[in-house]
Amino acid sequence: MLIRKPRSNEIRPSEITPRHVFENRRQFMTGVGMVGLGAIAGGSLGGLLAPETASAATTLATIKNDKYTLAGLGEAAPTDKVVASTYNNFYEFGTGKGDPADNSKDFQPLPWTVTVDGAVENPGTYDFDDLINPHQLEERVYRFRCVEAWSMVVPWVGISLGEVIRRLGPTSNAKYVAFETLYDPERMPGQNRSPIPWPYVEGLRMDEAMHDLSLLTVGMYGEVLPNQNGAPIRLIVPWKYGFKSIKSIVRISFVEDQPPCTWNIANAREYGFYSNVNPEVDHPRWSQAKERIVGTGIFAERRKTEMLNGYADQVGSLYDGMDMSKYY
Ligand code: MTE
Numbered sequence: 001m002l003i004r005k006p007r008s009n010e011i012r013p014s015e016i017t018p019r020h021v022f023e024n025r026r027q028f029m030t031g032v033g034m035v036g037l038g039a040i041a042g043g044s045l046g047g048l049l050a051p052e053t054a055s056a057a058t059t060l061a062t063i064k065n066d067k068y069t070l071a072g073l074g075e076a077a078p079t080d081k082v083v084a085s086t087y088n089n090f091y092e093f094g095t096g097k098g099d100p101a102d103n104s105k106d107f108q109p110l111p112w113t114v115t116v117d118g119a120v121e122n123p124g125t126y127d128f129d130d131l132i133n134p135h136q137l138e139e140r141v142y143r144f145r146c147v148e149a150w151s152m153v154v155p156w157v158g159i160s161l162g163e164v165i166r167r168l169g170p171t172s173n174a175k176y177v178a179f180e181t182l183y184d185p186e187r188m189p190g191q192n193r194s195p196i197p198w199p200y201v202e203g204l205r206m207d208e209a210m211h212d213l214s215l216l217t218v219g220m221y222g223e224v225l226p227n228q229n230g231a232p233i234r235l236i237v238p239w240k241y242g243f244k245s246i247k248s249i250v251r252i253s254f255v256e257d258q259p260p261c262t263w264n265i266a267n268a269r270e271y272g273f274y275s276n277v278n279p280e281v282d283h284p285r286w287s288q289a290k291e292r293i294v295g296t297g298i299f300a301e302r303r304k305t306e307m308l309n310g311y312a313d314q315v316g317s318l319y320d321g322m323d324m325s326k327y328y
Pocket of ligand 1: 084087088089090091092146147181200228229230241242243244245246247248
């Protein structure tokens with residue numbers, strides 16, 4: 001592992017986060033990381049910020065990915081931003097839908113490091129800034145389907161997970177990628193109780209992780225990710241039930257064997273490793289055929305759930321020859 005101090009001309013994602021947050025972060029600067037992964041030369045901070053917004057400090061400059069747009073989903077509008085950031089599952093801050101927003105207000109996500117280990121050429125502890133190139137931030141509008149049979153449409157901001165993985169250089173022994181959330185009960189009060197085992201862990205098969213749809217996410221609605229949505233860095237895997245989209249990631253491990261996943265550990269009868277959205281396979285306690293569209297009022301609209309959450313054309317071939325009802 002190579003420890004280095006960041007070069008002065010590098011533009012860092014923390015510089016496009018709220019001022020008070022990145023000023024805190026500046027005191028950190030241990031600069032862990034490695035050359036080649038985060039070497040972002042040139043560019044100007046002004047160019048990264050969308051101009052003329054009142055809250056410019058929290059706004060991210062993004063490239064809109066025209067493969068994944070609102071129009072592509074056939075929707076008139078995304079889910080309301082307030083709804084998407086107040087109706088959450090993030091058990092580290094409580095199990096109620098409003099708990100994450102209420103209980104994560106004081107959480108300081110930066111400074112943040114992500115440890116990369118296992119079967120990989122470039123292991124190490126990376127500063128958040130060294131993993132995420134702010135010039136590559138894309139906005140992608142995805143449908144997000146929770147296993148609890150509700151869905152949202154969210155413009156996420158992030159970079160392709162595959163792109164980051166390529167730079168980390170997994171070896172041929174890496175068959176899966178495992179992810180781990182921060183374990184810090186002082187900062188994440190929900191971890192003082194045990195509705196699920198801690199830390200929250202998740203995993204993907206290597207080809208799933210490398211698929212273009214898998215997004216390492218740092219923002220939503222053009223802004224830095226709110227704490228309750230998994231700041232500062234989370235996964236979004238849109239063809240899988242929402243619980244695969246692990247929040248506040250501190251470790252990425254390249255492994256040979258299928259890694260453990262929190263909901264499978266907690267209840268293996270109900271949750272498997274793949275957790276692909278499949279309207280034909282009911283949850284043992286409820287149907288998965290339809291989903292409630294969150295934010296559409298008390299007489300909530302419902303829609304038919306689509307195979308692989310509507311992404312079957314893109315990712316269906318990953319599962320050729322597999323019995324999707326057995327590998328749930
Ligand atoms: N990640 C962690 N670390 N802890 C959690 O409790 N909940 C999961 C997933 N990631 C969860 C998590 C579940 S069940 C869902 S549906 C989504 O996060 C919710 O993401 P959202 O709150 O941004 O909609």
